[in-house]
Amino acid sequence: MYDLERIIIIGGGPTGLAAAIRLAQNNKLSPIIYELRNPGTASLGGSLGIPANGVRVLHRLGLWDSILPRSVDIAKNVVHSTSGSVLNEVDVASEAKNQTGFGYIRINRVDLVQCLRDATQEYDIPIHYDKQIQSIDDLGDSVTVTFTDGTSDTGSLLLGCDGIHSSVRRIHVDAEIAPEYSGISAISSIVDDVTNRDPRDTTSLHSTLTPHGMLATAPCAANQIFWFFSKEVPLPQGSGSVDVRDGWMLHRQNELADCRNSLSNVLDCVQGKWGKYLRQLVDASQDVHFYPHYRIPLGGRWFVSSDNPQGSPRVLLLGDAAHAVQPHAGQGVAMALEDVILLSGLLVQYQDGDHASLQGVFDRFDQIRRPRIQRINEVAMRNGRMRRNQSPWAVWCKEWYMWTMLRINRFWGMSMSGVLNGDVLYDVEKELKQVKPTELN
Numbered sequence: 276m277y278d279l280e281r282i283i284i285i286g287g288g289p290t291g292l293a294a295a296i297r298l299a300q301n302n303k304l305s306p307i308i309y310e311l312r313n314p315g316t317a318s319l320g321g322s323l324g325i326p327a328n329g330v331r332v333l334h335r336l337g338l339w340d341s342i343l344p345r346s347v348d349i350a351k352n353v354v355h356s357t358s359g360s361v362l363n364e365v366d367v368a369s370e371a372k373n374q375t376g377f378g379y380i381r382i383n384r385v386d387l388v389q390c391l392r393d394a395t396q397e398y399d400i401p402i403h404y405d406k407q408i409q410s411i412d413d414l415g416d417s418v419t420v421t422f423t424d425g426t427s428d429t430g431s432l433l434l435g436c437d438g439i440h441s442s443v444r445r446i447h448v449d450a451e452i453a454p455e456y457s458g459i460s461a462i463s464s465i466v467d468d469v470t471n472r473d474p475r476d477t478t479s480l481h482s483t484l485t486p487h488g489m490l491a492t493a494p495c496a497a498n499q500i501f502w503f504f505s506k507e508v509p510l511p512q513g514s515g516s517v518d519v520r521d522g523w524m525l526h527r528q529n530e531l532a533d534c535r536n537s538l539s540n541v542l543d544c545v546q547g548k549w550g551k552y553l554r555q556l557v558d559a560s561q562d563v564h565f566y567p568h569y570r571i572p573l574g575g576r577w578f579v580s581s582d583n584p585q586g587s588p589r590v591l592l593l594g595d596a597a598h599a600v601q602p603h604a605g606q607g608v609a610m611a612l613e614d615v616i617l618l619s620g621l622l623v624q625y626q627d628g629d630h631a632s633l634q635g636v637f638d639r640f641d642q643i644r645r646p647r648i649q650r651i652n653e654v655a656m657r658n659g660r661m662r663r664n665q666s667p668w669a670v671w672c673k674e675w676y677m678w679t680m681l682r683i684n685r686f687w688g689m690s691m692s693g694v695l696n697g698d699v700l701y702d703v704e705k706e707l708k709q710v711k712p713t714e715l716n
Protein backbone atom coordinates (compact mmCIF):
# COMPACT_ATOMS: atom_id res chain seq x y z
CA MET A 276 0.00 0.00 0.00
CA TYR A 277 2.50 2.60 1.14
CA ASP A 278 5.03 2.53 -1.69
CA LEU A 279 5.76 6.22 -2.03
CA GLU A 280 9.08 7.77 -1.29
CA ARG A 281 11.09 9.51 -3.97
CA ILE A 282 8.92 11.98 -5.91
CA ILE A 283 10.27 13.39 -9.18
CA ILE A 284 8.99 16.86 -10.01
CA ILE A 285 9.52 18.25 -13.50
CA GLY A 286 9.43 22.06 -13.45
CA GLY A 287 10.57 24.50 -10.78
CA GLY A 288 7.88 27.19 -11.21
CA PRO A 289 5.21 27.99 -8.59
CA THR A 290 3.47 24.59 -8.99
CA GLY A 291 6.58 22.39 -8.82
CA LEU A 292 8.12 24.27 -5.90
CA ALA A 293 4.86 24.37 -3.91
CA ALA A 294 4.26 20.65 -4.59
CA ALA A 295 7.74 19.77 -3.36
CA ILE A 296 7.30 21.78 -0.16
CA ARG A 297 3.87 20.32 0.61
CA LEU A 298 4.90 16.71 -0.06
CA ALA A 299 7.95 17.06 2.19
CA GLN A 300 5.99 18.91 4.88
CA ASN A 301 2.69 17.04 4.94
CA ASN A 302 3.50 13.60 3.51
CA LYS A 303 7.11 13.23 4.74
CA LEU A 304 8.18 12.27 1.21
CA SER A 305 11.46 13.03 -0.60
CA PRO A 306 10.85 15.27 -3.63
CA ILE A 307 13.51 16.20 -6.15
CA ILE A 308 12.99 18.99 -8.71
CA TYR A 309 14.30 19.09 -12.29
CA GLU A 310 14.07 22.51 -13.96
CA LEU A 311 14.67 23.29 -17.63
CA ARG A 312 16.13 26.77 -17.22
CA ASN A 313 19.05 28.06 -15.19
CA PRO A 314 18.43 29.72 -11.78
CA GLY A 315 18.73 33.28 -13.13
CA THR A 316 15.64 33.06 -15.34
CA ALA A 317 13.12 33.22 -12.49
CA SER A 318 12.67 36.86 -13.46
CA LEU A 319 10.22 35.84 -16.20
CA GLY A 320 6.62 36.84 -15.75
CA GLY A 321 5.98 40.32 -14.32
CA SER A 322 3.59 40.83 -11.45
CA LEU A 323 0.88 38.41 -10.29
CA GLY A 324 -2.37 38.94 -8.42
CA ILE A 325 -3.30 36.21 -5.93
CA PRO A 326 -6.85 36.22 -4.53
CA ALA A 327 -7.94 34.93 -1.10
CA ASN A 328 -8.23 31.27 -2.11
CA GLY A 329 -4.56 31.27 -3.17
CA VAL A 330 -3.36 33.39 -0.23
CA ARG A 331 -4.98 30.89 2.14
CA VAL A 332 -2.80 28.13 0.63
CA LEU A 333 0.37 30.22 0.93
CA HIS A 334 -0.43 30.51 4.66
CA ARG A 335 -0.90 26.76 4.91
CA LEU A 336 2.45 26.17 3.25
CA GLY A 337 4.03 28.27 6.02
CA LEU A 338 5.18 30.92 3.54
CA TRP A 339 3.34 33.94 4.87
CA ASP A 340 6.25 35.49 6.78
CA SER A 341 8.44 35.51 3.69
CA ILE A 342 5.65 36.54 1.27
CA LEU A 343 4.40 39.46 3.37
CA PRO A 344 7.38 41.86 2.97
CA ARG A 345 7.59 41.15 -0.75
CA SER A 346 3.91 41.60 -1.59
CA VAL A 347 1.29 44.35 -1.44
CA ASP A 348 -2.17 44.02 0.02
CA ILE A 349 -4.78 45.33 -2.43
CA ALA A 350 -8.00 46.95 -1.19
CA LYS A 351 -9.85 48.21 -4.27
CA ASN A 352 -10.02 48.53 -8.02
CA VAL A 353 -10.64 52.06 -9.26
CA VAL A 354 -12.32 52.14 -12.68
CA HIS A 355 -11.70 55.29 -14.74
CA SER A 356 -13.53 56.52 -17.81
CA THR A 357 -11.53 57.55 -20.89
CA SER A 358 -12.24 61.15 -19.88
CA GLY A 359 -10.26 60.50 -16.69
CA SER A 360 -13.11 60.62 -14.17
CA VAL A 361 -13.64 57.85 -11.60
CA LEU A 362 -16.58 55.67 -12.63
CA ASN A 363 -16.53 53.11 -9.89
CA GLU A 364 -14.48 51.86 -6.93
CA VAL A 365 -14.75 48.16 -6.35
CA ASP A 366 -13.74 46.71 -3.00
CA VAL A 367 -11.72 43.60 -3.89
CA ALA A 368 -10.84 42.40 -0.39
CA SER A 369 -13.08 43.27 2.57
CA GLU A 370 -15.73 40.61 2.15
CA ALA A 371 -13.19 37.87 1.47
CA LYS A 372 -11.16 39.02 4.51
CA ASN A 373 -14.27 38.97 6.70
CA GLN A 374 -15.27 35.52 5.58
CA THR A 375 -11.91 33.79 5.18
CA GLY A 376 -9.34 35.96 6.96
CA PHE A 377 -7.47 36.42 3.67
CA GLY A 378 -7.46 39.25 1.13
CA TYR A 379 -5.99 39.89 -2.30
CA ILE A 380 -2.24 40.37 -2.75
CA ARG A 381 0.09 41.20 -5.60
CA ILE A 382 3.63 39.92 -5.84
CA ASN A 383 6.23 39.84 -8.61
CA ARG A 384 6.69 36.34 -10.02
CA VAL A 385 10.43 36.53 -9.32
CA ASP A 386 9.71 37.18 -5.60
CA LEU A 387 7.11 34.42 -5.35
CA VAL A 388 9.53 31.94 -6.91
CA GLN A 389 12.32 33.10 -4.58
CA CYS A 390 10.13 32.64 -1.47
CA LEU A 391 9.25 29.13 -2.65
CA ARG A 392 12.88 28.29 -3.47
CA ASP A 393 13.99 29.49 -0.02
CA ALA A 394 11.41 27.18 1.55
CA THR A 395 12.65 24.19 -0.45
CA GLN A 396 16.06 24.70 1.17
CA GLU A 397 14.51 24.38 4.63
CA TYR A 398 13.32 20.90 3.63
CA ASP A 399 16.61 19.98 1.88
CA ILE A 400 14.82 19.54 -1.44
CA PRO A 401 17.37 19.38 -4.29
CA ILE A 402 16.75 21.42 -7.46
CA HIS A 403 18.67 20.47 -10.61
CA TYR A 404 18.73 23.15 -13.30
CA ASP A 405 19.31 22.96 -17.08
CA LYS A 406 17.51 19.60 -17.31
CA GLN A 407 15.57 18.77 -20.48
CA ILE A 408 13.52 15.57 -20.42
CA GLN A 409 13.80 13.08 -23.24
CA SER A 410 11.60 10.15 -22.22
CA ILE A 411 9.42 8.79 -19.44
CA ASP A 412 8.88 5.08 -18.68
CA ASP A 413 5.99 4.30 -16.36
CA LEU A 414 6.57 0.75 -15.10
CA GLY A 415 3.50 0.58 -12.88
CA ASP A 416 5.42 0.34 -9.60
CA SER A 417 8.00 3.04 -10.42
CA VAL A 418 8.69 5.66 -13.08
CA THR A 419 11.97 6.51 -14.79
CA VAL A 420 12.75 9.81 -16.49
CA THR A 421 15.69 10.21 -18.85
CA PHE A 422 17.21 13.61 -19.66
CA THR A 423 18.89 14.79 -22.85
CA ASP A 424 22.25 14.99 -21.04
CA GLY A 425 22.16 11.18 -20.65
CA THR A 426 21.30 11.10 -16.93
CA SER A 427 18.15 9.49 -15.55
CA ASP A 428 16.26 9.14 -12.29
CA THR A 429 13.68 6.72 -10.92
CA GLY A 430 10.96 7.51 -8.40
CA SER A 431 7.61 6.26 -7.19
CA LEU A 432 5.68 9.20 -8.65
CA LEU A 433 6.42 11.85 -11.30
CA LEU A 434 4.60 15.19 -11.27
CA GLY A 435 4.53 17.17 -14.51
CA CYS A 436 4.68 20.78 -13.28
CA ASP A 437 6.36 22.14 -16.40
CA GLY A 438 3.87 24.81 -17.39
CA ILE A 439 1.57 25.43 -20.33
CA HIS A 440 4.03 24.07 -22.93
CA SER A 441 4.59 20.94 -20.83
CA SER A 442 6.96 18.28 -22.21
CA VAL A 443 5.56 15.72 -19.75
CA ARG A 444 2.12 16.23 -21.30
CA ARG A 445 3.46 16.06 -24.86
CA ILE A 446 5.84 13.12 -24.38
CA HIS A 447 3.80 10.95 -22.05
CA VAL A 448 0.32 12.02 -20.98
CA ASP A 449 -1.60 13.60 -23.85
CA ALA A 450 0.20 14.48 -27.07
CA GLU A 451 -3.05 15.63 -28.67
CA ILE A 452 -3.60 18.57 -26.36
CA ALA A 453 -1.87 21.78 -27.42
CA PRO A 454 -2.21 25.29 -25.98
CA GLU A 455 -4.74 27.44 -27.84
CA TYR A 456 -4.47 31.20 -28.34
CA SER A 457 -7.12 33.30 -26.60
CA GLY A 458 -6.99 36.09 -29.20
CA ILE A 459 -5.77 38.52 -26.53
CA SER A 460 -2.18 39.68 -25.92
CA ALA A 461 -0.68 42.24 -23.57
CA ILE A 462 2.33 44.46 -23.28
CA SER A 463 3.50 45.28 -19.79
CA SER A 464 6.32 46.61 -17.71
CA ILE A 465 7.35 47.17 -14.09
CA VAL A 466 8.70 50.67 -13.42
CA ASP A 467 9.85 52.71 -10.46
CA ASP A 468 7.00 54.93 -9.40
CA VAL A 469 8.41 58.41 -9.79
CA THR A 470 5.16 60.22 -9.06
CA ASN A 471 4.15 61.52 -5.62
CA ARG A 472 1.01 59.49 -5.25
CA ASP A 473 -1.38 59.60 -2.38
CA PRO A 474 -0.06 56.86 0.03
CA ARG A 475 -3.56 55.25 0.11
CA ASP A 476 -3.11 54.60 -3.58
CA THR A 477 -0.47 51.97 -2.91
CA THR A 478 -3.34 49.59 -2.20
CA SER A 479 -5.39 50.26 -5.37
CA LEU A 480 -5.59 48.76 -8.82
CA HIS A 481 -6.62 51.20 -11.56
CA SER A 482 -8.13 50.38 -14.94
CA THR A 483 -9.75 51.90 -18.02
CA LEU A 484 -11.64 50.19 -20.79
CA THR A 485 -11.12 51.70 -24.25
CA PRO A 486 -12.49 50.71 -27.67
CA HIS A 487 -9.12 49.05 -28.37
CA GLY A 488 -8.29 47.23 -25.16
CA MET A 489 -7.80 47.66 -21.45
CA LEU A 490 -5.18 49.73 -19.62
CA ALA A 491 -4.41 48.99 -16.00
CA THR A 492 -1.89 49.60 -13.23
CA ALA A 493 -1.12 47.70 -10.03
CA PRO A 494 1.26 48.59 -7.21
CA CYS A 495 4.23 46.30 -6.51
CA ALA A 496 6.44 46.18 -3.42
CA ALA A 497 9.49 48.50 -3.30
CA ASN A 498 7.59 51.50 -4.69
CA GLN A 499 7.22 50.07 -8.16
CA ILE A 500 4.22 49.99 -10.48
CA PHE A 501 3.17 47.28 -12.91
CA TRP A 502 1.20 48.50 -15.93
CA PHE A 503 -0.28 46.54 -18.79
CA PHE A 504 -2.21 47.16 -21.98
CA SER A 505 -4.26 44.14 -22.95
CA LYS A 506 -5.87 43.97 -26.40
CA GLU A 507 -7.12 41.86 -29.26
CA VAL A 508 -4.19 40.74 -31.43
CA PRO A 509 -4.62 38.25 -34.30
CA LEU A 510 -2.29 35.26 -34.57
CA PRO A 511 0.71 36.38 -36.65
CA GLN A 512 0.57 35.42 -40.30
CA GLY A 513 2.50 32.24 -40.99
CA SER A 514 2.64 31.11 -37.37
CA GLY A 515 0.58 28.09 -38.48
CA SER A 516 -0.52 25.54 -35.96
CA VAL A 517 2.66 23.50 -35.72
CA ASP A 518 4.49 25.47 -33.06
CA VAL A 519 2.73 28.63 -32.10
CA ARG A 520 5.64 29.73 -29.94
CA ASP A 521 8.00 29.82 -32.93
CA GLY A 522 5.43 31.90 -34.81
CA TRP A 523 5.32 34.44 -32.04
CA MET A 524 9.10 34.44 -31.61
CA LEU A 525 9.54 35.34 -35.29
CA HIS A 526 6.93 38.07 -35.11
CA ARG A 527 7.34 39.19 -31.52
CA GLN A 528 9.26 42.35 -32.35
CA ASN A 529 6.60 43.39 -34.90
CA GLU A 530 3.78 42.60 -32.50
CA LEU A 531 5.50 44.54 -29.73
CA ALA A 532 5.99 47.54 -32.03
CA ASP A 533 2.33 47.37 -33.19
CA CYS A 534 1.10 47.17 -29.59
CA ARG A 535 3.27 50.13 -28.60
CA ASN A 536 1.86 52.21 -31.48
CA SER A 537 -1.65 51.29 -30.61
CA LEU A 538 -0.95 52.04 -26.93
CA SER A 539 0.31 55.48 -27.92
CA ASN A 540 -2.95 56.15 -29.83
CA VAL A 541 -5.05 54.89 -26.95
CA LEU A 542 -3.10 57.03 -24.47
CA ASP A 543 -3.88 60.11 -26.56
CA CYS A 544 -7.57 59.42 -25.90
CA VAL A 545 -7.31 58.96 -22.12
CA GLN A 546 -7.58 62.34 -20.50
CA GLY A 547 -7.17 64.08 -17.17
CA LYS A 548 -4.63 63.35 -14.43
CA TRP A 549 -5.11 59.65 -14.94
CA GLY A 550 -4.19 59.87 -18.63
CA LYS A 551 -1.11 61.95 -17.78
CA TYR A 552 -0.04 59.47 -15.13
CA LEU A 553 -0.31 56.55 -17.56
CA ARG A 554 1.75 58.40 -20.14
CA GLN A 555 4.45 59.08 -17.51
CA LEU A 556 4.62 55.39 -16.59
CA VAL A 557 4.83 54.23 -20.19
CA ASP A 558 7.50 56.81 -21.02
CA ALA A 559 9.58 55.70 -18.00
CA SER A 560 9.47 52.00 -19.02
CA GLN A 561 12.72 50.45 -20.17
CA ASP A 562 11.80 46.78 -20.56
CA VAL A 563 8.42 46.30 -22.15
CA HIS A 564 7.34 42.66 -22.56
CA PHE A 565 4.84 41.19 -24.97
CA TYR A 566 2.74 38.16 -23.89
CA PRO A 567 0.24 36.39 -26.14
CA HIS A 568 -2.27 34.73 -23.79
CA TYR A 569 -2.82 31.01 -24.23
CA ARG A 570 -4.94 28.40 -22.47
CA ILE A 571 -5.12 24.62 -22.40
CA PRO A 572 -8.37 23.36 -23.94
CA LEU A 573 -10.66 21.66 -21.43
CA GLY A 574 -11.06 17.91 -21.59
CA GLY A 575 -7.46 16.73 -21.93
CA ARG A 576 -6.03 13.91 -19.82
CA TRP A 577 -4.03 14.62 -16.66
CA PHE A 578 -2.73 11.03 -16.33
CA VAL A 579 -2.63 7.81 -18.35
CA SER A 580 -2.67 4.15 -17.41
CA SER A 581 0.69 2.59 -16.69
CA ASP A 582 2.55 0.65 -19.41
CA ASN A 583 2.24 -2.30 -17.02
CA PRO A 584 -1.40 -3.49 -16.88
CA GLN A 585 -0.83 -4.84 -13.33
CA GLY A 586 0.52 -1.49 -12.14
CA SER A 587 -0.90 1.91 -11.28
CA PRO A 588 -0.30 5.18 -13.16
CA ARG A 589 2.74 7.00 -11.81
CA VAL A 590 2.65 10.30 -13.72
CA LEU A 591 0.27 13.20 -13.01
CA LEU A 592 0.08 16.71 -14.49
CA LEU A 593 -0.45 19.66 -12.12
CA GLY A 594 -0.87 23.44 -12.49
CA ASP A 595 -0.57 25.07 -15.91
CA ALA A 596 0.71 21.81 -17.47
CA ALA A 597 -2.74 20.31 -16.81
CA HIS A 598 -5.12 23.23 -17.08
CA ALA A 599 -3.62 26.66 -17.86
CA VAL A 600 -6.40 29.23 -18.11
CA GLN A 601 -5.87 32.55 -19.88
CA PRO A 602 -4.73 35.01 -17.20
CA HIS A 603 -7.88 37.17 -17.16
CA ALA A 604 -9.32 35.60 -14.01
CA GLY A 605 -6.03 36.12 -12.10
CA GLN A 606 -6.39 32.58 -10.74
CA GLY A 607 -3.49 30.68 -12.36
CA VAL A 608 -1.27 30.49 -9.29
CA ALA A 609 -4.20 29.91 -6.95
CA MET A 610 -5.40 26.98 -9.12
CA ALA A 611 -1.92 25.48 -9.01
CA LEU A 612 -1.72 25.88 -5.22
CA GLU A 613 -5.15 24.28 -4.77
CA ASP A 614 -3.98 21.31 -6.91
CA VAL A 615 -1.02 20.87 -4.59
CA ILE A 616 -3.07 20.89 -1.38
CA LEU A 617 -5.62 18.46 -2.81
CA LEU A 618 -3.03 16.00 -4.14
CA SER A 619 -1.07 16.03 -0.91
CA GLY A 620 -4.25 15.41 1.11
CA LEU A 621 -5.30 12.52 -1.12
CA LEU A 622 -1.81 11.03 -0.85
CA VAL A 623 -2.04 11.21 2.97
CA GLN A 624 -5.25 9.18 2.66
CA TYR A 625 -3.41 6.74 0.37
CA GLN A 626 -0.56 6.49 2.87
CA ASP A 627 -3.18 5.74 5.55
CA GLY A 628 -4.61 2.95 3.39
CA ASP A 629 -7.84 4.71 2.35
CA HIS A 630 -7.22 4.27 -1.38
CA ALA A 631 -6.22 0.98 -2.97
CA SER A 632 -3.93 2.45 -5.59
CA LEU A 633 -2.60 5.64 -7.10
CA GLN A 634 -5.23 5.13 -9.79
CA GLY A 635 -7.85 5.79 -7.08
CA VAL A 636 -5.99 8.90 -5.93
CA PHE A 637 -5.66 10.29 -9.47
CA ASP A 638 -9.33 9.53 -10.26
CA ARG A 639 -10.48 11.43 -7.17
CA PHE A 640 -8.15 14.32 -7.99
CA ASP A 641 -9.58 14.52 -11.49
CA GLN A 642 -13.23 14.36 -10.35
CA ILE A 643 -12.75 17.12 -7.79
CA ARG A 644 -10.67 19.52 -9.89
CA ARG A 645 -12.48 19.40 -13.28
CA PRO A 646 -15.61 21.39 -12.37
CA ARG A 647 -13.58 24.05 -10.57
CA ILE A 648 -11.16 24.47 -13.47
CA GLN A 649 -14.06 24.64 -15.91
CA ARG A 650 -15.70 27.40 -13.89
CA ILE A 651 -12.49 29.48 -13.63
CA ASN A 652 -11.89 28.97 -17.34
CA GLU A 653 -15.34 30.42 -18.10
CA VAL A 654 -14.66 33.47 -15.90
CA ALA A 655 -11.28 34.04 -17.60
CA MET A 656 -12.79 33.79 -21.08
CA ARG A 657 -15.60 36.19 -20.17
CA ASN A 658 -13.13 38.72 -18.74
CA GLY A 659 -10.90 38.28 -21.79
CA ARG A 660 -13.78 39.24 -24.11
CA MET A 661 -13.95 42.67 -22.41
CA ARG A 662 -10.58 43.45 -24.02
CA ARG A 663 -11.73 42.81 -27.57
CA ASN A 664 -12.16 45.70 -30.00
CA GLN A 665 -15.52 47.40 -29.55
CA SER A 666 -17.20 50.56 -30.74
CA PRO A 667 -16.86 53.80 -28.74
CA TRP A 668 -20.64 53.53 -28.19
CA ALA A 669 -20.26 50.13 -26.52
CA VAL A 670 -17.57 51.54 -24.23
CA TRP A 671 -19.73 54.58 -23.48
CA CYS A 672 -22.68 52.33 -22.49
CA LYS A 673 -20.45 50.29 -20.18
CA GLU A 674 -19.05 53.45 -18.58
CA TRP A 675 -22.56 54.82 -18.09
CA TYR A 676 -23.71 51.54 -16.53
CA MET A 677 -20.77 51.52 -14.06
CA TRP A 678 -21.32 55.17 -13.13
CA THR A 679 -25.04 54.55 -12.51
CA MET A 680 -24.41 51.43 -10.43
CA LEU A 681 -21.96 53.39 -8.27
CA ARG A 682 -24.57 56.06 -7.53
CA ILE A 683 -27.41 53.58 -6.93
CA ASN A 684 -25.30 51.43 -4.62
CA ARG A 685 -24.08 54.48 -2.70
CA PHE A 686 -27.66 55.73 -2.32
CA TRP A 687 -28.76 52.43 -0.78
CA GLY A 688 -25.55 52.08 1.25
CA MET A 689 -24.81 48.80 -0.45
CA SER A 690 -21.46 47.04 -0.64
CA MET A 691 -19.47 47.99 -3.72
CA SER A 692 -17.95 44.58 -4.01
CA GLY A 693 -18.33 43.46 -7.57
CA VAL A 694 -15.77 40.67 -7.56
CA LEU A 695 -16.64 38.67 -4.53
CA ASN A 696 -18.10 35.33 -5.42
CA GLY A 697 -17.72 31.73 -4.38
CA ASP A 698 -14.50 31.44 -6.37
CA VAL A 699 -12.36 33.33 -3.87
CA LEU A 700 -14.08 31.86 -0.79
CA TYR A 701 -13.45 28.29 -1.97
CA ASP A 702 -11.43 26.13 0.43
CA VAL A 703 -9.93 23.06 -1.22
CA GLU A 704 -9.37 21.36 2.16
CA LYS A 705 -13.16 21.16 2.62
CA GLU A 706 -13.29 18.93 -0.45
CA LEU A 707 -10.84 16.53 1.18
CA LYS A 708 -13.10 16.01 4.17
CA GLN A 709 -15.81 14.71 1.86
CA VAL A 710 -13.63 12.18 0.04
CA LYS A 711 -14.70 8.62 0.79
CA PRO A 712 -12.16 5.75 0.69
CA THR A 713 -11.94 4.03 -2.69
CA GLU A 714 -12.69 0.30 -2.66
CA LEU A 715 -9.72 -1.67 -1.46
CA ASN A 716 -8.64 -4.63 -3.59
Ligand SMILES: Cc1cc2nc3c(=O)[nH]c(=O)nc-3n(C[C@H](O)[C@H](O)[C@H](O)COP(=O)(O)OP(=O)(O)OC[C@H]3O[C@@H](n4cnc5c(N)ncnc54)[C@H](O)[C@@H]3O)c2cc1C
Nearest residue numbers: 286288289290311323324437438442594595602606607608
Ligand atom coordinates in the same frame (compact mmCIF):
# COMPACT_ATOMS: atom_id res chain seq x y z
C1 LIG B 1 0.98 37.60 -18.80
C2 LIG B 1 0.53 36.67 -17.72
C3 LIG B 1 -0.05 37.20 -16.58
C4 LIG B 1 -0.46 36.38 -15.55
N1 LIG B 1 -1.04 36.93 -14.47
C5 LIG B 1 -1.44 36.14 -13.45
C6 LIG B 1 -1.99 36.68 -12.26
O1 LIG B 1 -2.14 37.90 -12.11
N2 LIG B 1 -2.35 35.83 -11.26
C7 LIG B 1 -2.18 34.48 -11.39
O2 LIG B 1 -2.51 33.74 -10.44
N3 LIG B 1 -1.66 33.93 -12.49
C8 LIG B 1 -1.28 34.71 -13.52
N4 LIG B 1 -0.74 34.16 -14.63
C9 LIG B 1 -0.65 32.69 -14.73
C10 LIG B 1 0.49 32.16 -13.87
O3 LIG B 1 1.71 32.77 -14.25
C11 LIG B 1 0.57 30.65 -14.03
O4 LIG B 1 -0.70 30.09 -13.81
C12 LIG B 1 1.55 30.04 -13.05
O5 LIG B 1 2.83 30.59 -13.24
C13 LIG B 1 1.59 28.53 -13.24
O6 LIG B 1 2.69 27.99 -12.58
P1 LIG B 1 3.36 26.65 -13.13
O7 LIG B 1 4.46 26.36 -12.17
O8 LIG B 1 2.30 25.62 -13.34
O9 LIG B 1 3.91 27.01 -14.55
P2 LIG B 1 5.09 28.02 -14.93
O10 LIG B 1 5.01 29.24 -14.13
O11 LIG B 1 5.04 28.14 -16.42
O12 LIG B 1 6.41 27.23 -14.50
C14 LIG B 1 6.80 26.07 -15.19
C15 LIG B 1 8.26 25.81 -14.88
O13 LIG B 1 8.65 24.61 -15.55
C16 LIG B 1 9.84 24.85 -16.28
N5 LIG B 1 9.84 23.94 -17.42
C17 LIG B 1 9.22 24.09 -18.60
N6 LIG B 1 9.44 23.02 -19.38
C18 LIG B 1 10.23 22.18 -18.67
C19 LIG B 1 10.82 20.90 -18.94
N7 LIG B 1 10.64 20.27 -20.09
N8 LIG B 1 11.60 20.33 -17.99
C20 LIG B 1 11.80 20.95 -16.80
N9 LIG B 1 11.28 22.17 -16.50
C21 LIG B 1 10.48 22.76 -17.42
C22 LIG B 1 9.80 26.31 -16.63
O14 LIG B 1 11.11 26.82 -16.87
C23 LIG B 1 9.18 26.93 -15.37
O15 LIG B 1 10.14 27.20 -14.37
C24 LIG B 1 -0.31 34.96 -15.68
C25 LIG B 1 0.28 34.41 -16.82
C26 LIG B 1 0.70 35.26 -17.84
C27 LIG B 1 1.32 34.64 -19.06
